[in-house]
Amino acid sequence: MSQRTSVIREITGRAVAVRGNDIDTDRIIPARYMKELTFDQLGQYNFYDQRFDSSGKSLDHPLNDPRFQGAGVLLVNKNFGCGSSREHAPQALMRWGIRAIIGESFAEIFAGNCTALGVPTLTVGHGEIEELMNLVEAEPRTEFRIDLESRQVQAGSSKVSFSLSASQAQVFLSGTWDTTTSLLDGLEEVQATAARLPYIKDFPYDRPRG
Amino acid sequence: MGKNLLKKVWELHKVRTLPSGQDQLYIGLHLIHEVTSPQAFAMLAERGLKVLHPERTFATVDHIVPTDDQNRPFKDELAERMIQALEDNTAEHGIPFFGLDSGLQGIVHIIGPELGLSQPGMTIACGDSHTSTHGALGAIAFGIGTSQVRDVLATQALAFNPLKVRRIEVKGTLGSGVYSKDIILRVIAELGGKGGLGHAYEYGGPAIEALPMEARLTICNMSIEGGARVGYINPDRVTFDYLKDRRFVPKGEGFERAVQYWKQIASDPDAEYDDRFELDADTLEPMVAWGINPGQAVGVLEKLPVLSELKAEDREVAEVAYSHTRFRPGQPIKGQKIDVAFIGSCTNGRVSDLREAARLVQGHKAAAHVKALVVPGSQAVAEQAESEGLPGIFRQAGFEWRGPGCSMCLGMNPDVLQGDQICASSSNRNFIGRQGSPTGRTLLMSPAMVAVAALAGEVADVREFAQGGRG
Numbered sequence A: 001m002s003q004r005t006s007v008i009r010e011i012t013g014r015a016v017a018v019r020g021n022d023i024d025t026d027r028i029i030p031a032r033y034m035k036e037l038t039f040d041q042l043g044q045y046n047f048y049d050q051r052f053d054s055s056g057k058s059l060d061h062p063l064n065d066p067r068f069q070g071a072g073v074l075l076v077n078k079n080f081g082c083g084s085s086r087e088h089a090p091q092a093l094m095r096w097g098i099r100a101i102i103g104e105s106f107a108e109i110f111a112g113n114c115t116a117l118g119v120p121t122l123t124v125g126h127g128e129i130e131e132l133m134n135l136v137e138a139e140p141r142t143e144f145r146i147d148l149e150s151r152q153v154q155a156g157s158s159k160v161s162f163s164l165s166a167s168q169a170q171v172f173l174s175g176t177w178d179t180t181t182s183l184l185d186g187l188e189e190v191q192a193t194a195a196r197l198p199y200i201k202d203f204p205y206d207r208p209r210g
Numbered sequence B: 001m002g003k004n005l006l007k008k009v010w011e012l013h014k015v016r017t018l019p020s021g022q023d024q025l026y027i028g029l030h031l032i033h034e035v036t037s038p039q040a041f042a043m044l045a046e047r048g049l050k051v052l053h054p055e056r057t058f059a060t061v062d063h064i065v066p067t068d069d070q071n072r073p074f075k076d077e078l079a080e081r082m083i084q085a086l087e088d089n090t091a092e093h094g095i096p097f098f099g100l101d102s103g104l105q106g107i108v109h110i111i112g113p114e115l116g117l118s119q120p121g122m123t124i125a126c127g128d129s130h131t132s133t134h135g136a137l138g139a140i141a142f143g144i145g146t147s148q149v150r151d152v153l154a155t156q157a158l159a160f161n162p163l164k165v166r167r168i169e170v171k172g173t174l175g176s177g178v179y180s181k182d183i184i185l186r187v188i189a190e191l192g193g194k195g196g197l198g199h200a201y202e203y204g205g206p207a208i209e210a211l212p213m214e215a216r217l218t219i220c221n222m223s224i225e226g227g228a229r230v231g232y233i234n235p236d237r238v239t240f241d242y243l244k245d246r247r248f249v250p251k252g253e254g255f256e257r258a259v260q261y262w263k264q265i266a267s268d269p270d271a272e273y274d275d276r277f278e279l280d281a282d283t284l285e286p287m288v289a290w291g292i293n294p295g296q297a298v299g300v301l302e303k304l305p306v307l308s309e310l311k312a313e314d315r316e317v318a319e320v321a322y323s324h325t326r327f328r329p330g331q332p333i334k335g336q337k338i339d340v341a342f343i344g345s346c347t348n349g350r351v352s353d354l355r356e357a358a359r360l361v362q363g364h365k366a367a368a369h370v371k372a373l374v375v376p377g378s379q380a381v382a383e384q385a386e387s388e389g390l391p392g393i394f395r396q397a398g399f400e401w402r403g404p405g406c407s408m409c410l411g412m413n414p415d416v417l418q419g420d421q422i423c424a425s426s427s428n429r430n431f432i433g434r435q436g437s438p439t440g441r442t443l444l445m446s447p448a449m450v451a452v453a454a455l456a457g458e459v460a461d462v463r464e465f466a467q468g469g470r471g
């Protein structure tokens, strides 16, 4: 976490496609692997139930495919990361090596969690994601170059424009994606806001003793 | 044009505009539990930060708590480590903690309202997506990730993009055997699991206003299943009566001042909305979510969808759902055999839910092949249910009566499905693997529908059983 205020302008690397709409965070990281006090071990449990059967035998899954090991860009379809707000999901992806996700759309909490970790979620149209997915499935070695400034991804000979929310663009390009740092800057105003709230000044909690 | 509640609360809590263009919002109440907080405390320590307002954060333990044997240390070592970490962190930072020996422990979204911590016109955050529940009291309540838990601990504030508001107007009156769970399952089925992205859902109209508070909590709870991070209901008489005399609610004159604020924070009659949606309660049927997301739901007398009748983008998910559930397109859902019946969770683990289920099973027996489980949402719910003799009714009907916790809502404690069991469940999610078995299957429905499914051993129509109450 030493680079928590670094500018993120460009992300390069190979990509891996995990196809399907509405992939929820229970599928990205099954709840039984959340009984951990830190996020350190999570990378190995990504999509666990899709990657391994009940006896632990490897199943056919892009993340198990040797050709996609070391990929840094994840390609997905619609509403990726819906369901539970668990940050374990983006943490698991990040710890597996994912540094950017390109998809048709993302669930809101998931995208916010990704931003807080410095992992941009980039949206493209259906045709574009198909093109990129087909490309990496045919040519796993294709290098991706994502440029957040021009909002374009170059993959092999394909060039695709993506959209990125204004706030995501701003925080990555200015290196302020770590929210704690920017929120701490406003501490005085926080206290001023609290001081005018009726439920703090006029009718605070009744706090029974004991 | 008047303002809606979200807008009023937002303006009041806005600290400033951040350089990112997002708004910095003050958080009035922060709730934490054992699963999503330890990493946040670790991040604070790593940065040498302390908890800014420990008195505005409250902790409890719910997800990992076993519901059969709650003696410490827990048999599951990892679970024991997690509860210890929460005990240590809350003690170190001076955060009030409602542990198993407090008499106040329970699922975080049950105890917030129950203790009167969650109040109208507050901003509430918790590292759990069902935080939308607290919106039933007229609060703006957000589910957040762990980095944001860290943000609230360190700064009592969060960074948000402004939300749009969709007014969901529910007209008419709920029929007997139809409940608030059926309203929200129908809303999600109609608008889709991503229909609410970027929106808060404001639920209103005669059918909503007629609901008691516990039934309202069920609706707001599942806003997130419709893609809306926030759902709320304007505070009214029902809200004020519910809150009066609760533990943390100011008494006497303080209460009068509170009611003044609560009245004024509600949406104006001519409030502006970004979008509107209407639903008719008169024609609503008991609902069953059959697939792998809560939007894949049908009325109990309907047949499961035929693929060719679905929109292209729904078809693909339906195919995945059919290959997982092994149900047949076009089959009726009524009569589908079940193996497990689960009544509980933050959606439907309140005392009114248990009362209604008990009323339906009293004097009957669960089918021999069904494992049936009743899990109160909190210690207070358990205590109330016990004072009304509900556990005895359930036990006589062949149901197990357990200690409070999240239980079979998610696979983080010993209550899990085995193999490809089919569970009739009063919880909120039927995602693949949600109930702890990768091949398990979940049918979401109201607790009353779960109760009669347990008796029949298959999905049944609660309206064919004892004359129902409603709500």
Ligand code: SF4
Pocket: B062, B063, B107, B108, B109, B128, B130, B345, B346, B347, B405, B406, B409, B410, B427, B428
């Ligand atoms: S009951 Fe289920 S949905 Fe509610 S907090 Fe517990 S695990 Fe989450």
